Amino acid sequence: MSSPDIEVRTATPDDFDAIAAMLGVVFHYTQNPESLAVERPLHDPARGLVAVDGDQIVGSAGSFDREMAVPGGVVPCAHVTGVGVLPTHRRQGILRRMMERQLRDVAAAGREPIAALWASETAIYPRFGYGFAAPRLQLQADLTGTGLPAPAPGRLRAGSPATLRIELAKLYDELRPHRPGWSSRDDNWWNFLLLDIEAHREGATERQAVVHETPDGAVDGYAIWRVKGDWDDGGPNAEVRVSEVVAGNPDATRALWRFLFSLDLTRRLTYGLATPDEPLLHLVPEPRRLKPTLADGLWVRLVDVPAALRARAYRAPLDVVLEVTDALLPANAGRWRLTTDGTTTSCEPTTDPADLACDVLELGAAYLGGTALATLGRAGRVRELRPGALVAGDTAFGWHQAPGGMEVF
Known part of the structure; x- marks a missing residue:
């Protein structure tokens, strides 16, 4: 009370x-x-x-x-x-x-x-x-047995995040619109994300950065990390703590991970913000040694159902009537006809019979393409009222790249 x-x-x-x-x-x-x-x-x-x-x-x-x-x-x-x-x-x-x-x-x-x-x-x-919209993959790699990704063309250039900030921000902004879950970053956000005070390091080094350049000098990837030094009876046992890996193509992906896996005196690597479709899983000979575990990441809430559904693209054409419940924002409740041809999308109120029924929570979970409507259906969270509607909706709501949050806000 x-x-x-x-x-x-x-x-x-x-x-x-x-x-x-x-x-x-x-x-x-x-x-x-x-x-x-x-x-x-x-x-x-x-x-x-x-x-x-x-x-x-x-x-x-x-x-x-x-x-x-x-x-x-x-x-x-x-x-x-x-x-x-x-x-x-x-x-x-x-x-x-x-x-x-x-x-x-x-x-x-x-x-x-x-x-x-x-x-x-x-x-x-x-x-x-709020629906569970973007799982994240946590890696705790054993560098002594995981193996290295194959070499890649291009050149690596290291420096502090501050000295490389212009290149980092430029590449992030180029890639961000194509990575569901990534948020905009103005100067104040970069100031905050690159803040590196000793109280936050937990005994590790200052943050370091590296950019990958194509043969013609264009920056197409970067990584930010720090190292927690350690020695035991077996010798060096340092841990690489990765903050971000941003890559625009397979060459940059391979080169950056190969670099991070081969830092001298390090035996472990941790990274908490990978997406479930992280390419690294397919680049090393022993992916089991990455010790990947899934955890929740972004949670999404549709505030304006028709505007939100019109704002995203869909992987396949769709014509479906959604019956939505929303106890907190009644304007979202009711039946909505969602129609898309893959280019143009409309979402309008309708009195036609519903094909799928769910709460606004399930729409939030599926919104970024990271939680399948079919999975929600098997969990009893989305009800299929017309045969075939769930498969059609699942196909359209999916996306070719898993969503992920690049920083906790």
Whole structure:
């Protein structure tokens, strides 16, 4: 039961420090002043909500104004972040009030047809219509037995991320529209992502970067990593901790992974943000030694169902009537005829009989092409009301590249 004494209001610029302190308590870490100075420009108070008990901020829910690549396009997306409630105020309905108001505010603004987040606890966000949209692959490679990818043409050039930043940002922007789940990065985001203070290194080195150049000098790939040095009775036992690997073609992919796998004195490599279709799995002679495990990544919520479904491309023609339920945003509920010829897409309300029925959560899960409609059907989450509709929908909603989030926001 929500306490009537708790006010939920729009945040102000003066709330930033109090929100940061509150989130430090919620997520069990000590805020760093240098990090907060870089984070501050990212936050738009008008996009944030705070729960206030007297003069104390006891909860928050914010979002960043960024774009996200989706199959065949790029759409404005509310990047939800900083959601938490102090332990003294849990189980009072505060989180629900903030999350529901945030969705209503985003819908009312009419600019962002989808919202996305990384879930600290995965049981929380399905209650608000967020679907598990992009699994991520975690690698914990044993470099002593995995083997190396084959050599590739081109040249590698190393440096600090700061010195290579122009090349990194340029390539990222070139590839981003074609990689579902990748988010836009302005200068403030690059400042934040490349921030490298000692408190965040956990005893590892500063971040390092390398770019791959084609024979004619064009940058077509990069990697960012650090190394945690270690020695044991058997000798060197350092760990390569990879932050990003971005490659525009197979040559760059092979060259970058070969480089990362062959750093002197290293015996292990970790990478937590690979996609399930990571090419590395097919480049090494012993893929089992990569120790790949699946975890959840991006969660997506359709805020405006027809606008969101029109904004993405589809892998095959489709004509299907979707019956959608949405307990929080009633404008999404009802029957929608989704029609696409592969180039032009329409999504309009209809009274025709439904072919598929699901909640808005399932549409969010399938939206980026990373969760198959057929899988949701086998789980009983999507109901087929016309024979053949599920196969047709599954084919159209799929995509040739698995989605993935390149950074946690």
